[in-house]
Amino acid sequence: MRGPAMTDVARLAGVSHQTVSRVLNGHPNVREQTRLRVQAAIVELNYRPNRAARALVTGRSQVIGVVAQNTTLYGPASLLAALEQTAAEEGFAVSVGSVRDLDRVSISAAVERHLAHRVAGIVVIAPVESAGEALEHLPKDVPLVTVDGDPRRSVPLVTVDQVAGAREATRHLLEAGHRTVWHVSGPADWFDSAGRIEGWREALRTAGAEVPPVVPADWSAASGYRCGQMLARMPEVTAVFTANDHLALGVLRALHEYGRRVPDEISVVGFDDVPEAAYFIPPLTTVRPDFVAVARASLDLLLAQLGSDTVGELRQTIAPTLISRQSVAAPPS
Amino acid sequence: MRGPAMTDVARLAGVSHQTVSRVLNGHPNVREQTRLRVQAAIVELNYRPNRAARALVTGRSQVIGVVAQNTTLYGPASLLAALEQTAAEEGFAVSVGSVRDLDRVSISAAVERHLAHRVAGIVVIAPVESAGEALEHLPKDVPLVTVDGDPRRSVPLVTVDQVAGAREATRHLLEAGHRTVWHVSGPADWFDSAGRIEGWREALRTAGAEVPPVVPADWSAASGYRCGQMLARMPEVTAVFTANDHLALGVLRALHEYGRRVPDEISVVGFDDVPEAAYFIPPLTTVRPDFVAVARASLDLLLAQLGSDTVGELRQTIAPTLISRQSVAAPPS
DNA sequence: GCTCACATTGTTAGCGCTCACATCGGCGTC
DNA sequence: GACGCCGATGTGAGCGCTAACAATGTGAGC
Numbered sequence: 001m002r003g004p005a006m007t008d009v010a011r012l013a014g015v016s017h018q019t020v021s022r023v024l025n026g027h028p029n030v031r032e033q034t035r036l037r038v039q040a041a042i043v044e045l046n047y048r049p050n051r052a053a054r055a056l057v058t059g060r061s062q063v064i065g066v067v068a069q070n071t072t073l074y075g076p077a078s079l080l081a082a083l084e085q086t087a088a089e090e091g092f093a094v095s096v097g098s099v100r101d102l103d104r105v106s107i108s109a110a111v112e113r114h115l116a117h118r119v120a121g122i123v124v125i126a127p128v129e130s131a132g133e134a135l136e137h138l139p140k141d142v143p144l145v146t147v148d149g150d151p152r153r154s155v156p157l158v159t160v161d162q163v164a165g166a167r168e169a170t171r172h173l174l175e176a177g178h179r180t181v182w183h184v185s186g187p188a189d190w191f192d193s194a195g196r197i198e199g200w201r202e203a204l205r206t207a208g209a210e211v212p213p214v215v216p217a218d219w220s221a222a223s224g225y226r227c228g229q230m231l232a233r234m235p236e237v238t239a240v241f242t243a244n245d246h247l248a249l250g251v252l253r254a255l256h257e258y259g260r261r262v263p264d265e266i267s268v269v270g271f272d273d274v275p276e277a278a279y280f281i282p283p284l285t286t287v288r289p290d291f292v293a294v295a296r297a298s299l300d301l302l303l304a305q306l307g308s309d310t311v312g313e314l315r316q317t318i319a320p321t322l323i324s325r326q327s328v329a330a331p332p333s
Numbered sequence: 334m335r336g337p338a339m340t341d342v343a344r345l346a347g348v349s350h351q352t353v354s355r356v357l358n359g360h361p362n363v364r365e366q367t368r369l370r371v372q373a374a375i376v377e378l379n380y381r382p383n384r385a386a387r388a389l390v391t392g393r394s395q396v397i398g399v400v401a402q403n404t405t406l407y408g409p410a411s412l413l414a415a416l417e418q419t420a421a422e423e424g425f426a427v428s429v430g431s432v433r434d435l436d437r438v439s440i441s442a443a444v445e446r447h448l449a450h451r452v453a454g455i456v457v458i459a460p461v462e463s464a465g466e467a468l469e470h471l472p473k474d475v476p477l478v479t480v481d482g483d484p485r486r487s488v489p490l491v492t493v494d495q496v497a498g499a500r501e502a503t504r505h506l507l508e509a510g511h512r513t514v515w516h517v518s519g520p521a522d523w524f525d526s527a528g529r530i531e532g533w534r535e536a537l538r539t540a541g542a543e544v545p546p547v548v549p550a551d552w553s554a555a556s557g558y559r560c561g562q563m564l565a566r567m568p569e570v571t572a573v574f575t576a577n578d579h580l581a582l583g584v585l586r587a588l589h590e591y592g593r594r595v596p597d598e599i600s601v602v603g604f605d606d607v608p609e610a611a612y613f614i615p616p617l618t619t620v621r622p623d624f625v626a627v628a629r630a631s632l633d634l635l636l637a638q639l640g641s642d643t644v645g646e647l648r649q650t651i652a653p654t655l656i657s658r659q660s661v662a663a664p665p666s
Numbered sequence: 667g668c669t670c671a672c673a674t675t676g677t678t679a680g681c682g683c684t685c686a687c688a689t690c691g692g693c694g695t696c
Numbered sequence: 697g698a699c700g701c702c703g704a705t706g707t708g709a710g711c712g713c714t715a716a717c718a719a720t721g722t723g724a725g726c
Contacts, residue, residue: 002392002711002712003474005711005712005713006712006713007712015675015676016675016676016677017676017712017713018675018676018677018714018715019674019675019676021713021714022674022675025714028673029672029673029674029675030673030674030675031673031674031675034674034675046472048445048448048449049449049712049713050389050449050451050711050712050713051449051450051451051713052385052386052388052389052394052450052451052711052712052713053385053389053681053711053712053713053714054712054713054714055385055388055681055713056383056385056386056389056681056682056683056711056712056713056714057680057681057682057712057713057714057715058681058713058714058715059335059681061385061450063428063450070414071410071413071414071417072407072410072411072414072608074405077404077405077410078405080404080429081403081404081405081410081431084404084429084430084431085431088430088431093428093429093430093446093450094428094429094431095396095426095427095428095429096413096417096426096427096428096429097417097421097426098414098417098418098421098427112381113426115381116381116382116383116384117384117385117394117396117426118383118384118385139379141336220608221608221609221611221612222608222611222612224612225612246608246609246612249609249612249613250609250612252614253612253613253614253616256614275405275553275554275555275579276554276579276582276583276609278554278555279554279555279557279558279579279582279583279586280582280586281585281586281589281614283586335681335682338681338682338683339682339683340682348705348706349705349706349707350682350683350706351684351685351705351706351707352704352705352706354683354684355704355705358684361703362702362703362704362705363704363705364703364704364705367704367705382682382683383681383682383683385681385682385683386681386682386683386684386711387682387683387684388683388711389681389682389683389684389711389712389713390682390683390684390685390710390711390712391683391684391685391711392711
């Protein structure tokens with residue numbers, strides 16, 4: 001009760017199975033008339049080529065494996081969606097290997113699973129320290145690209161330019177007239193956090209502004225709220241740059257509770273531009289990473305590795321954009 | 334330069350390839366000593382079974398295909414993550430076929446792609462009207478489950494109990510003392526919207542409350558904001574139930590702009606319990622669907638179809654929970 | 667008319683695995 | 697002690713496809 005195979009199509013079209021294969025793969029040397037006859041037979045039988053068989057003989061399936069951790073966070077989820085979209089355009093399917101923790105063992109296991117399926121390439125969304133080590137000790141028999149991974153590793157890498165984004169956010173606040181800018185940071189083991197801290201610090205230094213201590217948090221609104229409660233009680237704080245929009249939301253709420261008005265008394269800038277950011281109270285000025293561009297670059301890097309062994313640029317950095325809304329104003333005089 | 338195959342392992346272990354296969358598949362009739370020898374050989378050669386070959390001969394790969402539209406919306410993204418997690422626990426990989434529009438052509442194409450890979454089963458997240466038709470005309474050669482799909486179709490279906498959730502949300506507002514409850518609804522072609530409208534209306538009717546007209550929106554904070562601007566100017570409005578949390582966010586901001594205090598003047602309840610809902614201004618009372626339970630049920634339904642042809646219950650409904658926070662109070666007297 | 671180049675089609679051999687069946691001991695039974 | 701049975705292992709075929717090569721047809725050029 002299996003579906004029709006290539007030979008069935010061949011028989012109906014009165015050709016050999018190999019000709020059917022040629023039609024299917026767009027081989028040039030097939031007479032137009034034959035091609036049409038084969039295509040008609042394909043339609044009539046509702047024939048569907050068996051990818052597994054093809055993968056077996058070619059040793060490679062038209063699938064991109066993605067390894068990611070928590071795909072409900074806005075960043076990873078958007079990236080995954082963009083990857084799917086882009087891969088689909090290139091004729092690839094995307095298989096997701098989600099991982100509870102981004103440690104060496106979990107990542108290796110997920111990559112192994114993908115290798116067992118003979119995927120054409122692997123994208124690892126590896127934004128934390130612990131992932132780095134795993135990636136260097138991986139079998140090299142398949143193209144691999146890291147997204148948001150360790151900038152110091154030698155693995156092909158596509159990443160949002162965290163430093164530039166943070167620099168711009170901070171500079172935007174300084175240009176509004178603030179003496180200095182406080183920073184609520186993401187988890188310490190994320191490269192995203194590190195890059196945003198770096199850009200923030202750099203902008204402050206360049207402007208000759210004092211560098212306050214980093215306020216550590218995770219990515220959640222909850223932790224942003226806790227940090228906000230602290231910042232709200234510090235009269236000298238007039239500008240806050242948070243490592244993402246959800247932190248900003250938590251901060252906004254804490255400030256609101258303490259009666260500190262945004263942006264009149266305190267300005268806030270986020271990072272990510274989640275779709276809701278424009279509807280926070282007040283609408284949030286933030287930094288928008290281009291996830292589609294990241295996905296595009298990742299796939300290009302993968303396909304380049306597939307195509308030849310002379311790989312060009314192994315590192316792509318995508319610049320984000322500052323989106324200006326109403327959460328920034330001059331400091332109170 | 335291909336990796337080792339089963340025969341290589343067999344040769345090293347001094348057995349036949351079939352014995353290796355038996356060890357790999359946990360067949361009982363293998364002597365312990367033989368099993369150990371084979372396993373040692375597997376480790377030594379770093380052998381990795383070729384899933385494509387297995388899929389070819391069995392006609393089925395250990396992959397679940399998921400068809401979904403916009404996986405950046407909180408609901409679909411959470412569901413996808415939960416599906417991955419659950420599938421992984423059962424030893425299945427998840428391949429995502431994202432679709433730009435949920436119309437018949439797109440869905441058929443996505444399903445066809447999955448069928449070409451000989452997936453073990455397909456989950457379609459089909460929350461809109463246009464998807465329904467496609468699903469009935471699909472080849473039946475693979476188990477298929479719909480999530481959030483059309484309750485009137487005969488396709489196996491797992492769904493969040495939208496009606497119960499909306500009923501509870503509405504009743505909660507009525508019990509707080511409100512005369513009636515307004516509803517900002519999701520897109521008209523989503524079943525989620527329809528179910529939430531139904532539950533809301535039902536609760537109002539049961540309580541003998543007046544049923545105001547539905548305020549139509551999409552799922553975005555932007556449209557919630559627009560609806561909120563309208564509701565803010567209507568003095569008789571004291572309670573609003575929005576079809577999701579992002580709509581609620583938009584409504585909250587509009588109300589804030591118009592100086593209408595929440596919950597003192599107007600109470601608001603959302604749906605979804607996005608992680609940030611607790612940090613809205615004020616923290617949002619909302620309805621939390623159990624995505625993990627939905628994923629679990631979907632997979633169970635799929636595996637049941639795989640196991641036997643006598644399928645039991647073809648419909649599973651997952652009840653959501655009301656999460657009470659500070660956006661609800663008694664109406665102003 | 668014959669040759670050669672080239673376009674078109676067919677033939678054959680696996681890819682790495684599972685399934686169905688064959689084989690081979692050892693053990694209990696009468 | 698011959699028989700049957702069962703657990704452990706091996707053998708052969710074939711899943712549906714592509715790659716390499718073989719075979720045929722077709723027309724240009726002399």
